[in-house]
Amino acid sequence: MRKCRAARHFKGIKVFQHHRKGEKGWKEFDAIEDEGLLDEEGGYKGIPRRCYLLAFIVGFFVLFTFFALILWGASRNQKPIVTVKSWLLYASRPINLSYDVSTITSSVFSGIIRITVLPEPKFEAVLDRFSSCYPISGDAVFTKPFCLEYKWDKRGWGDLLMLAHPLHLHLLWSTDCSVTILGDFKYNSIDGELVGVVGDSWVLKSDHIAVTWHSIRGVKEESYSVIIEALVKDVDALNSSTISTTSSYFYGKLIARAARFALIAEEVCYPEVIPGIRQFLKDMIEPWMDGTFGANGFLYDPKWGGIVTKQGSLDPGADFGFGIYNDHHYHLGYFIYGIAVLAKIDAAWGRKYRPQVYVAMNFAIPVVPSGKTRQQVAPVHFGMRIIL
Incomplete structure (x- = not known):
């Protein structure tokens, strides 16, 4: 590809701004009067007029000096800041x-134009080498556990040069041998240094983190007493009759919070609070599973084959757009997390509400068996009517 070079100069002048602080008035208060106390002072004596005159003169000179400094600062010649960038x-x-x-x-032009900034002169040879290959689209592919693959559809000839974010680079160093990392080819950005990577397919493999009921590293036994003391206090404050929110979001957070209490109790070996949490x-x-909550609830939407809330079906802004x-x-x-913990500590309850729970989980499983529709594979909604 043919190349042109241009340089642009950007000038900026510093501007000084001065903000005058607002003056606060005298605070009103009720006078304290004590019989005989003021009389002993021999009467109130006012401030002499000469003091008013002196205060006026001093204040005038202070304000005059203040505004003079402002005008002086604004009239000073500021040295411009010049930034020179070369573009290819x-x-x-x-x-x-x-x-x-x-x-x-x-003039009229039909073809491909690519424009890039040249951070350092030594990078020009690299940019020239990969200038003829360019991407037109990309995909994020999830085919392997704990792996994300970026694939680009490219045009032109030669290899594709892209820039990697620091996080991408961290995952690329140890996993993907199909790319070439140009460690010295860097661009500065608000997200950190972007490093050149040659290749039209990146495989980013993250570390496997086990999903467990309890903390991975455990809790030190010497901390048990402090945790138990706070846990008992929080569990004693649980009272479903005082919950006023009808929002599926905030209601779900309260459920997840209480479920976490149960797992903490298990980890610090204090099962005494679990019955209260279970109840x-x-x-x-249960009101959301049975469809008896009244003010809100989960509904099955046969048009799109998903779950909405009662409030969300009537108002698109309700429940943060759940509808x-x-x-x-x-x-x-939040609901599924709380339900999972409750089923863990009460297996019979989990078996009873298994169908409703699978409906809630279905929102994250968009795959529909061949020959069937989502409406056919979705179980009955949460005890409430199907919206039409």
């Missing part, structure tokens, strides 16, 4: 450019 323009066909200080124009979770979750399928992983995630 690559064109697939010959192109004639005309430019002035603010615009670049050309609280039942009182909170238009926004943030389902938050709302239902």
Whole structure:
């Protein structure tokens, strides 16, 4: 590709701003009067007029000096800050450019144009080498556990040069041998240094983190007493009858919070509080499973084959847009977490509400068996009517 070079100068002048602080008035208060106390002072004596005159003169000179400093600072010649950047323009066909200080124009052109900033002169050879290959689209592919593959559809010839974020780079160093990392080819960005990577397919493999009921590293036994003391206090405050929210989001957070108490109790070997937590979770979750909550609830939407809330079906802004399928992983995630813990400490309850729980989990499983529709494979909704 043919290349053109241009340099732009950006000038900026520092501006000093002064903000005058607001003056606060005298605070009013009720006078304290004590019989005989003021009389002993021999009467109130006012401030002499000469003091008023002196205060006026002093204040005038202070304000005059203040505004004089402002005008002096504004009138000073500031040294401009000049930033020079070099840009490279690559064109697939010959192109004639005309430019002035603010615009670049050309004759009619049909082809591919690529423009890049040149951070350092030594990078020009690298940019020239990979200028003929460019991406037109990309995909994120999840086919292997704990792996994310970026694939780009490219055009032109040669290898594709892209820039990797620091996190990408960390995962690429040890996993993907199909790419070449140009460690010295760097661009600065607000997210950190972006490093050049040659290749049209990146495989990012993250470390496997086990999903467990309790903390991975455990809790030190010497901390048990402090945790138990706080746990007892929090569990004693659980009372489903005082819950006023009807939002699926905030209601779900309360459920997940109580479920966490149960797991903490197991980890610090203090099962005495679990019965109270179990009852609280039942009182909170069952109305949503049975469809008896009244003010809100989960509904099955046969049009889109998913779950919405009662409030969300009537108002697109209710429940943070749950009715238009926004943030389902938050709302239902809290409920599913609480349900999982309750089923762990009460297996009979889990078996009873298994169908409803599978409906809630279905939102995260978009795969529908061949020959069937989502409406056919979705179980009955949460004890409430199907919305039409």
